[in-house]
Amino acid sequence: MNAKPKALMALDVASWALLAVSVYLVLVYAPMEAVMGNVQRVFYYHVAAGWVGMIGFLFAVFAGIMYLARGDRKWDVMGLAGVEVGLIFSLINIVTGSIWARPIWNTWWTWDPRLVTATIMELVYVAYLMLRQGIDDPDRRARFGAIYAIVGFLSVPLSFFSIRIWRTIHPVVIGSGDAGAQGGFDMTAGMQVAFFFCLFTFTVIAVDLLWHRVRLGFLADKVEQLKLKFSS
Amino acid sequence: MISARNLVKRFGLKSVLRGLDFEVAEGEFVGLLGPNGAGKTTFLRILASLARPSLGRVEVAGFSLPEQAAQVRRRLGVLSHQPLLYPDLTGEENLTFFGRLYNVQNLPERIRNVLALVGLEGRGRDLVRTYSRGMQQRLAIGRAVIHDPDILLLDEPYTGLDQDASAMLDDVLRKVTAEGRTVVMTSHDLVRAQDLCSRFDVLTRGRILASASRQDVPPDGLQAFYRRSVSSLEPGRAGAHDG
């Protein structure tokens, strides 16, 4: 437990290596998009970050369900890790989206369902952190955290659809596009390579970060335990 | 009537109860004594089905907790130092509400009897908000026994009461327990415990490590017994008791 596991070290190295390759693929290898130009390249990281953010939150929901079912503290540590990783990558997703939207939609921000939903999801899990902060009893903190992670996640798709009843201008690159969408494009083979490579890279990085965060949580528990042992 | 085996309760990483064993026979009145933070309230909350043990087995009135909590709750009355009453309802309305939750038969008659028992006959129609602390605590006893429970759990029932109110509470408790109920009471008040209890258990650091029946303790000897029990385990904290 105390020594850093070999597999985690390997994952660290892999994350750095993949990230370096992905920079090359995104900036050099992938062809320039004809209409949007170089700014389109932000799209590779934008989608990958959104995807990983979602994985983080989903992981937290799963950990929440497991905690309520089993009552094992380790699921609480994992849930918190999922939320923290999810929050960081969702933020990257929103910021990169804004950078792309400025030249393409001619605005940093628009009240589009995807943008708003991503922001709400971010707020839900900021609220999750505030809830945890307001509770001293660790068992109750874990229980309420698990409940809120689940309840918050249930509301996210409903928020999306309630806004969707308005029209959307966000492009749908994969699957069928919306006629009103602006900034959509078809991916060429080179773009697809960069795109899927980025997805893979970010997934590996997210797993690496999750692992680190969970390990940190377990170590913090251990410190707490030692403190209790010494004080009594 | 009550039995706990190897009971462990953890809050996060902190163990409050550490392998506690406890046994109460029908009709006993057990005083649960111990310094602050020993785990008395936590233990009582587990017996009351309000908290779940982390490990170990608990049986109350022949039903195991937490699986058969509903069965246990029907046979259990709890009185704590907080009245657990609604201040914006009258005494009668409070008893009516809790009586309904326990599905008490002949509720109006039962409420009259209970109010008489706790000496609140003329005050049933007054808001609990207007009651003195002592009256609230007496009504709380009424709430605890409204469904005629076999077992009573009392958590520091004397906290915050003045001399008169305490004497009155003594009186009511004696009446309520004279009828063969099994009682477990935590208290800091060794004098009262000596008066009321048929057995004394000392809970220290999450375990019960000393127990004596009323016959084994000479009159006025409970203080000495308690000090001996606590100091033998924790020499440094013998004086920490603030009863």
Place this chain on the structure above:
Amino acid sequence: MTVKSAAKRPAPPVSFLSSMWAVVWKDLAAELRSRELISAMLVFSLLVVLIFNFSLELNARERQEVTAGVLWVTFVFAGTLGLNRSMAIEKDGNCLDGLLLAPVDRAAIYFGKVIGNLIFMLLVILIVLPIYSILYNTNLFVPGLLVTILLGAIGYVVSGTLLAAMSVQTRTRDILLPILHLPVVLPVVISAVRASTYFLQGQPMDLIWGSLNLLIGYNVIFTAAAYMLFDYVVQE
């Protein structure tokens, strides 16, 4: 006089519905006495409506467009006050423990609180609507609007009661409820405002059904979720 009754067997367990109604009755009786919850919500609502009047400089035409928004913001904020108070009553003096000691289904306690909160909220709405109607000379007695308000209020209270039961057990209780609740109740607010506006404008139903269905879906999903999760909110 003996207090110990003859029969030694405890009373048969109380049914789900009667324990639920006992909780509702208790809340209504206490509120009838103190009137603190409804009067606070009501005065607050009227103040919000007044503030909107001056902050938006509402003229007759713009008023039509924003009426639904103003009303829902008012209800949402006033509702937060009500939910907080209703749960604080249970937490003060630890009455919640008293409830939990009783041999009743925890879900009955939850639904009892939901119904009580819903009654308080609808009462406030029923008073605010005609007052708004008179102040701004707008007809609000559109059946579709009233249905939307009912559906929206149910969704608001169903998720709000669950979260209030949690927030009241935290250190930061009063300020935490809106932070927890607003992002979760957003679908209700969006759909309700949309449907209300369309109803007030007399738009055709096929524009409105989407929002109404979403409200119904939200209510079903969150009722089911709260039913399953409330046990975990109160158990230790």
